[in-house]
Amino acid sequence: MTEEKILKQILSRLERLETAVFGEKNLTNKLVRNKMKFKGITGGIRLLVSQGFFKDKKTFTETKTKLRKNGYYSSLQAIQTALNSLSVPGGALVKFKEGKKIYYAERK
DSSP, X not given: OOHHHHHHHHHHHHHHHHXXXXXXXXXXXXXXXXXXXXXXXXXXXXXXXXXXXXXXXXXXXHHXXXXXXXXXXXXXXXXXXXXXXXXXXXXXXXXXXETTEEEEEEOO
């Protein structure tokens, strides 16, 4: 078995155990699974969310700059699409407009 398959199997078993012991709200397993989801530009934005970058409101330009500092290089359209997909109801981010500027922040 490859390491990735073994890790997925262990995470699956851990999730079942935590659900049985603690109920549905197990943040530990969600954080571990999210670390595996940092691929692509959407993964880069999820990484920024996990680092607390969006605790305060951020503009598109600030987000683009931070992504590039973390090694995520992509087109502006791809970054915008990823931000839009993560700012839907129930997503990780909230999108709002102040004046003519659009801001993104972590959903509380």
